[in-house]
Amino acid sequence: MATGDLSPTTVDILAIAAHRDDVEQTCGGTLLVQQSLGWRTGILDLTQGESGTRGTAEDRAREAAEAARILRVSHREALDLPDGNVENTRENRLKIAAVLRRLRPRVVILPYWQGRHPDHYTTATLGYEACFAAGLSKLDLSPEHGAPHRPYKILYASLYADVRPTFVVDITPHIETRLAALLAYRSQYGKQPTGSGLFVPEDDIRDRTFSTARHYGLLAGVRYAEPFVQREVSLVSDLMMLPVQSI
Numbered sequence: 308m309a310t311g312d313l314s315p316t317t318v319d320i321l322a323i324a325a326h327r328d329d330v331e332q333t334c335g336g337t338l339l340v341q342q343s344l345g346w347r348t349g350i351l352d353l354t355q356g357e358s359g360t361r362g363t364a365e366d367r368a369r370e371a372a373e374a375a376r377i378l379r380v381s382h383r384e385a386l387d388l389p390d391g392n393v394e395n396t397r398e399n400r401l402k403i404a405a406v407l408r409r410l411r412p413r414v415v416i417l418p419y420w421q422g423r424h425p426d427h428y429t430t431a432t433l434g435y436e437a438c439f440a441a442g443l444s445k446l447d448l449s450p451e452h453g454a455p456h457r458p459y460k461i462l463y464a465s466l467y468a469d470v471r472p473t474f475v476v477d478i479t480p481h482i483e484t485r486l487a488a489l490l491a492y493r494s495q496y497g498k499q500p501t502g503s504g505l506f507v508p509e510d511d512i513r514d515r516t517f518s519t520a521r522h523y524g525l526l527a528g529v530r531y532a533e534p535f536v537q538r539e540v541s542l543v544s545d546l547m548m549l550p551v552q553s554i
């Protein structure tokens with residue numbers, strides 16, 4: 308059951324994540340870049356945040372809607388997978404495939420396939436297999452969800468992974484907006500005693516967000532950037548147009 312639908316139309320780029328606020332942390336700047344280039348962006352959160360240390364699922368729904376507005380996405384919705392127990396099951400693949408058939412993205416962004424939180428790395432595999440399933444003509448989904456559709460490109464947001472990115476996206480003009488989207492999650496980042504040993508204080512969020520983006524920016528000679536991994540090799544048609552200076 309989807310909640311919080313902003314619009315019934317399709318998107319060009321869909322970021323899929325386990326938790327509300329994951330996209331804001333790993334690829335919110337990239338969604339802003341793509342939106343500014345004229346593409347329709349969207350976010351699919353797999354869980355609703357009912358198990359979080361701070362705040363309720365209702366708090367997080369409200370905050371996610373505010374963050375979506377700040378990120379200027381055309382669409383955001385949340386599925387009802389159990390928070391803290393995201394599993395790669397047939398039922399869950401079908402739920403995501405139904406969204407993919409409805410929204411029909413060309414590009415899907417998933418979390419990187421290794422990490423600390425099981426929900427994150429499970430979402431990488433679950434999301435990939437849902438993308439595959441969505442393209443099957445004989446999938447057990449009713450036609451009302453839309454015709455079979457397989458995204459063309461799958462990328463992995465690797466900001467929190469200890470891995471060398473395949474490429475980075477320059478988010479310099481959007482770094483403040485990206486931070487504002489993250490700070491929309493007041494229940495997670497506002498100053499409060501609950502879970503204070505577990506959560507980063509709000510004062511540190513700006514510093515952490517900017518220094519991480521600066522690190523990835525330095526890898527490519529820009530100010531601020533977000534990193535991605537793609538499994539495929541890159542194809543080049545003109546060596547003269549290759550960016551990022553070597554020496």
Ligand SMILES: [Zn+2]
Nearest residue numbers: 325326329427
């Ligand atoms: Zn998360």
